[in-house]
Amino acid sequence: MAGLENQSSLSSIGENNYNNCSAKFLDLEALDCPICTDPLTTTILQCENGHIACSTCCNKLRNKCPSCALPIGHIRCRAMERVLEAVIVQCPNAKFGCTQKFSYGKKLTHEKECTFSLCSCPARNCNYAGYFKDLFTHFFIIHYGETGYNYQFIFGKSLEVCFELNDYTSIVMKEYIDGLLFVVQCFIESYGVYVTVSCIAPSALEVGEFSCHISTVVEKYNMTFESPKVKRIRKLNLQTPKEDFMLVPSYLLFEHQSGNLKRQALKLRICINKLNQE
Ligand SMILES: [Zn+2]
Ligand SMILES: [Zn+2]
Ligand SMILES: [Zn+2]
Numbered sequence: 588m589a590g591l592e593n594q595s596s597l598s599s600i601g602e603n604n605y606n607n608c609s610a611k612f613l614d615l616e617a618l619d620c621p622i623c624t625d626p627l628t629t630t631i632l633q634c635e636n637g638h639i640a641c642s643t644c645c646n647k648l649r650n651k652c653p654s655c656a657l658p659i660g661h662i663r664c665r666a667m668e669r670v671l672e673a674v675i676v677q678c679p680n681a682k683f684g685c686t687q688k689f690s691y692g693k694k695l696t697h698e699k700e701c702t703f704s705l706c707s708c709p710a711r712n713c714n715y716a717g718y719f720k721d722l723f724t725h726f727f728i729i730h731y732g733e734t735g736y737n738y739q740f741i742f743g744k745s746l747e748v749c750f751e752l753n754d755y756t757s758i759v760m761k762e763y764i765d766g767l768l769f770v771v772q773c774f775i776e777s778y779g780v781y782v783t784v785s786c787i788a789p790s791a792l793e794v795g796e797f798s799c800h801i802s803t804v805v806e807k808y809n810m811t812f813e814s815p816k817v818k819r820i821r822k823l824n825l826q827t828p829k830e831d832f833m834l835v836p837s838y839l840l841f842e843h844q845s846g847n848l849k850r851q852a853l854k855l856r857i858c859i860n861k862l863n864q865e
């Protein structure tokens with residue numbers, strides 16, 4: 588088996604730390620989906636010829652195997668699933684202090700939850716990435732005074748934020764006690780403006796969970812939006828969201844006035860609550 592000779596990148600970091608990891612005998616790339624290259628997760632699917640893919644790829648490919656065009660997505664590859672369960676790896680953030688070990692199939696899930704995973708700064712044109720706690724300090728010092736980045740709030744108390752509605756806008760709300768950054772984004776589409784709120788942090792237990800209430804009054808129309816769980820993300824998504832957004836219809840915000848498009852600033856009242864942890 589060629590893989591036996593093939594030292595994985597994990598084992599080269601330091602044998603002693605990884606004594607309990609079975610992964611050092613395997614080429615870990617063999618455990619990634621050959622199509623999207625993400626680590627395979629618990630369900631692995633195969634076509635009749637034995638080509639494998641993850642379930643996300645099967646959906647995207649509309650169940651047609653990219654290698655042989657036979658249907659894929661109905662037969663599970665249980666042998667590979669067992670291998671995936673048996674291969675225990677160390678967290679990729681071990682070098683930053685994470686001591687967790689888990690089966691390779693749980694790698695993606697753990698990375699989302701790992702307190703040591705790096706989070707990217709939500710400021711425009713900033714490339715900084717760090718632990719979520721360091722990110723708060725970075726943001727506070729480096730982006731102090733920048734437009735839209737000076738909102739601070741307290742959990743349970745609403746705060747008014749204002750968007751001028753240029754092509755794409757985001758503002759950052761700072762919470763000082765827990766040291767967290769919440770980003771409110773507006774995405775302008777032809778039929779409306781999508782508003783989202785997210786917390787820049789891993790989905791770790793110690794970060795906590797939050798709900799959010801947004802309200803706005805535009806042209807005497809009162810709109811409210813209640814999000815039961817604010818998304819915790821490690822990097823800002825700049826794509827128009829497909830879920831978990833408030834939609835403010837265009838006709839209220841934009842109107843044609845003697846040939847010119849008149850825009851109204853969008854004022855939102857935002858209240859973020861910290862959910863009780865059981
Ligand atoms: Zn895939
Ligand atoms: Zn195939
Ligand atoms: Zn970890």
Ligand SMILES: [Zn+2]
Pocket residue numbers: 708709710713714715725726729730
């Ligand atoms: Zn930054």
